[in-house]
Amino acid sequence: MEPHQNTGHPRRWAILGVLVISLLVVVLDNTILNVALRTLADPVHGLGASQGELEWAINSYTLVFAGLLFTFGVLGDRLGRRRFLLIGLALFGLASLVSAYAQDPAQLIAARALMGVGGAAIMPVTLSIISNVFDPRERARAIGVWAGAVGLAVAIGPVLGGVLLEHYWWGSVFLINVPVVALGLVLVATLVPESRDPNPGRVDLPGVLLSVVGLVALTYGIIDGGEHGFGRPQVWAAIVGGLAVLAWFIIHELRSDHPSLDVRLFRVPRFAAPVAMVGLVFFAAMGVMFFGAFYLQLVRGYSPLESGLLFLPFAVAQLIFAPRSAAMVRRYGGRAVSTVGLLLTAAALGAFVLVDAETPIWIFSALGFVQGAGMANIMPPATESIMSALPREKAGVGSAVSNTVRQVAGALGVAVLGSVLSAVYRDHIATALAGLPAPARAAAEESISGAYAAAAQLGPAAPRLIAAANDSFVSAMHWAAAVSALVAAFGIVIVLRWMPGRPVPAQADVRATEPELAGTA
Numbered sequence: 001m002e003p004h005q006n007t008g009h010p011r012r013w014a015i016l017g018v019l020v021i022s023l024l025v026v027v028l029d030n031t032i033l034n035v036a037l038r039t040l041a042d043p044v045h046g047l048g049a050s051q052g053e054l055e056w057a058i059n060s061y062t063l064v065f066a067g068l069l070f071t072f073g074v075l076g077d078r079l080g081r082r083r084f085l086l087i088g089l090a091l092f093g094l095a096s097l098v099s100a101y102a103q104d105p106a107q108l109i110a111a112r113a114l115m116g117v118g119g120a121a122i123m124p125v126t127l128s129i130i131s132n133v134f135d136p137r138e139r140a141r142a143i144g145v146w147a148g149a150v151g152l153a154v155a156i157g158p159v160l161g162g163v164l165l166e167h168y169w170w171g172s173v174f175l176i177n178v179p180v181v182a183l184g185l186v187l188v189a190t191l192v193p194e195s196r197d198p199n200p201g202r203v204d205l206p207g208v209l210l211s212v213v214g215l216v217a218l219t220y221g222i223i224d225g226g227e228h229g230f231g232r233p234q235v236w237a238a239i240v241g242g243l244a245v246l247a248w249f250i251i252h253e254l255r256s257d258h259p260s261l262d263v264r265l266f267r268v269p270r271f272a273a274p275v276a277m278v279g280l281v282f283f284a285a286m287g288v289m290f291f292g293a294f295y296l297q298l299v300r301g302y303s304p305l306e307s308g309l310l311f312l313p314f315a316v317a318q319l320i321f322a323p324r325s326a327a328m329v330r331r332y333g334g335r336a337v338s339t340v341g342l343l344l345t346a347a348a349l350g351a352f353v354l355v356d357a358e359t360p361i362w363i364f365s366a367l368g369f370v371q372g373a374g375m376a377n378i379m380p381p382a383t384e385s386i387m388s389a390l391p392r393e394k395a396g397v398g399s400a401v402s403n404t405v406r407q408v409a410g411a412l413g414v415a416v417l418g419s420v421l422s423a424v425y426r427d428h429i430a431t432a433l434a435g436l437p438a439p440a441r442a443a444a445e446e447s448i449s450g451a452y453a454a455a456a457q458l459g460p461a462a463p464r465l466i467a468a469a470n471d472s473f474v475s476a477m478h479w480a481a482a483v484s485a486l487v488a489a490f491g492i493v494i495v496l497r498w499m500p501g502r503p504v505p506a507q508a509d510v511r512a513t514e515p516e517l518a519g520t521a
Contacts, residue, residue: 011133011191012133012134012138012142014191015129015133015191015192015193016130016133016134016142016145016146018184018187018188018191018192019126019129019130019146019192020145020146020149021180021183021184021187022085022089022122022126022184022188023122023123023126023146023149023153024149024153024156024180025089025092025122025177025180025181025184026092026119026122026123027149027153027157028153028156028157028160028176028177028180029061029096029115029119029157029174029177032157032158032160032161032164032173032176033057033058033161033173035157035158035161035162035165035173035293035304035307035308035311036161036165036170036173036304037054037290037293037294038293038294038297038298038304038449039165039170039304040054040057040105040108040170041054041447041449041450041453042449042453043453045169045170046170047102047104047105047108047170048105049105049108050105050446050447050450052224053105053109055290055414055415055418056105056109057105057108057109057112058112058290058414059219059414059415060109060110060112060113060116061112061113061115061116061119062116062408062410062414063113063116063212063215063216063219063408064113064114064116064117064120064212065116065117065119065120065123068116068117068120068121068208068212069120069123069124071204071208072084072088072120072121072124072125073124073125073128073401074204076121076124076125076128076196077128077196078196079196080194080195080196081125081128081129081132081194081195081196082125082129082188082192082193082194082195083194084121084122084125085121085122085125085126085129085188085192086185086188086189087118087121088118088119088120088121088122088125089118089122089181089184089185089188090118090181090185091114091117091118091121092115092118092119092122092177092181093118093177093178093181093182093185094114094118095111095112095114095115095117095118096115096174096175096177096178096181097174097175097178098111098114099111099112099115099171099174100171100172100173100174100175101171102171126146127143127146127383127387127402128195129192129195130142130143130146131387132195133193133195136388139384139387139388140326140329140330140380140381140384141323141326143326143380143383143384143387144322144323144324144325144326144380145322145323146383147318147322147323147325147376147379147380147383148318148319148322148323148376153315156315157308157315158307158308158309158311158312158315159305159308159309159312160176160308161173161304161308162303162304162305162306162307162308162309163305163308164176165304165305166303166304166305202258204253204256204258204259206252206256207249207252207253207256207259207261210245210246210248210249210252211246211249211261213242213245214242214243214244214245214246214248214249215242215246215408216242217238217239217241217242217245218238218239218242218243218246218412219242219412219415220238220242221235221236221237221238221239221241221242222239222412222415222416222419224238225239225419230423250263261401265389265401268389269498269499270385270388270389271385271386271389271401272498273385273494273495273497273498273499274334274338274381274382274383274385274386274402274499275382275386275401275402275405276405276491276494276498277338277342277378277382277491277494277495277499278378278379278382278383278402278405278406278409279405279406279408279409280409280487280488280490280491280494281342281345281375281378281379281409281488281491282405282406282409282410282413283409283410283412283413283416283484283487284345284346284349284413284484284485284487284488285345285349285371285375285410285413285484285488286409286410286413286414286417287413287414287416287417287418287480287483287484288349288352288371288417288480288481288484289311290413290414290417290418290421291417291418291421291476291477291480292311292364293307294448294449294473295355295364295473295474295477296310296364298448298449298452298470298473299357299448299470299473299474300357300361310361310364310365310368311365311368312365313365313366313368313369313372314368314369314371314372315372316369316372317368317369317370317371317372317373317376318372318373318375318376320373320376321372321373321376321377322376322377322379322380325337325376325377325379325380325381326380326381326384328377329380329381329384334381334382334384334385334499335495335496335499337377337381338377338378338381338382338495338499339492339495339496339499340374340377341373341374341375341376341377341378342374342378342488342489342491342492342495343374343492344370344371344373344374344377345371345374345375345378345488346374346485346488346489346491346492347370347374347485348367348368348370348371348374349371349481349484349485349488350481350482350485350489351367351370352367352477352478352481352484352485353478353481353482353485355367355474355477355481356474357470357471357474382402383402385499386401386402387402413484416483417480417483417484418480420476420479420480420483421473421476421477421479421480422447422476423476424472424475424476424479424480425447425448425472425473425475425476426445428471428472428475428476429444429445429451429468429469429472430445432464432465432468432469432472433445433465433468436454436458436461436465439454440454440457440458440465441454444465444469448469448470448472448473451465451466451468451469452466452469455469
């Protein structure tokens, strides 16, 4: 086929620009929130949120988001992708407004869950529309730009969040979403064409409910165990119950003639290997970003804006390398590019074990740049491999699986690594709390934010408590970083064993996977 014989939409690059704006609002929100965590923990300038409540402010969004992606990916294919994009943007904007004016942590967690509903309608259809409007030969490049937009949002988020927090109240980090949503609504309605699956299947409501219940129960158990200890029966009841429901979900999907997630797709290496790789990388990375915000703002004493600027190299690396990854894959193959990306990511995460309260701060930013460069060479080839394993009309399925795994893994990363952080911190600081008043002891034991709040009331004893809290947190951070590096390194094994090497022609992709897709929704 000659280069001029392109099957893509005439306005495909303008449409991609609109989709990037729609994507920005979803990613921007989470990166801004990371910078605002310390402020939200402050009882005077924020909501006085505990460590567990902060984790739920993140995970209430990601769990609802992930639980509904299956359904919304399929519904978008069935009922219209542009329609779902418009509904998702409107709902996300409304929930952002509610979040901005939350009066306590519980209201914020609930509003964030509503934002997750909107985000679940936005994210899968952006990739579905890309697959629908771009010729297969241009799709990898378009997905590289899409992944670069994630890097742009990561770059803008912490800096914008820092500026807002220095000049306005904490709710402004959510209120900023509203004008972006308004612009997105106008552009989507004007430029994006409607598209849908010509042969849609029925919606798997039991499967959706099982996935949501299982994920919420599992993550609740992990967060609760990290905050209050794993020695209580109710923690293990939630964890084991969640795993049991997820096992039931898999059995149900295997038996269903219209599954929300066709688990038989995981027999296809070109689909299964990148899905696993994405999950492992986001599990590792999101946990590190969670503790990084506290390290910079408490242990090192930087302002929210300064902290945002120190995260900037991570995002800049994504912005530089993600759009170029498609050319690298064409030249060296997806396996080689992904392996190098994972090596860089694991090395950067592992190096955080050497970071302490006296480390020159440029080293923190340099490690962020290396991690960003690594992840920029993981996401685009992984996403392209997942999307190319499916025909265009099933793009919502591939997009939903890719984004669900990413969000669930990120949520579990925050939960598991946050639990490691909390448990090690409590263990290390216990000896320094003897002799303190009971309220101060309880606050300092709960988190490093609590220790700083307690120290403000202790007078001459404050410096000793702050020093102990910093030392305990850094030790806990080292453990969390080591676990995250091992998780990322395990991804290298998966890539070398199952990830495809050189790209397969688009037509061969579809023919190869059609037998696996027979009878799926």
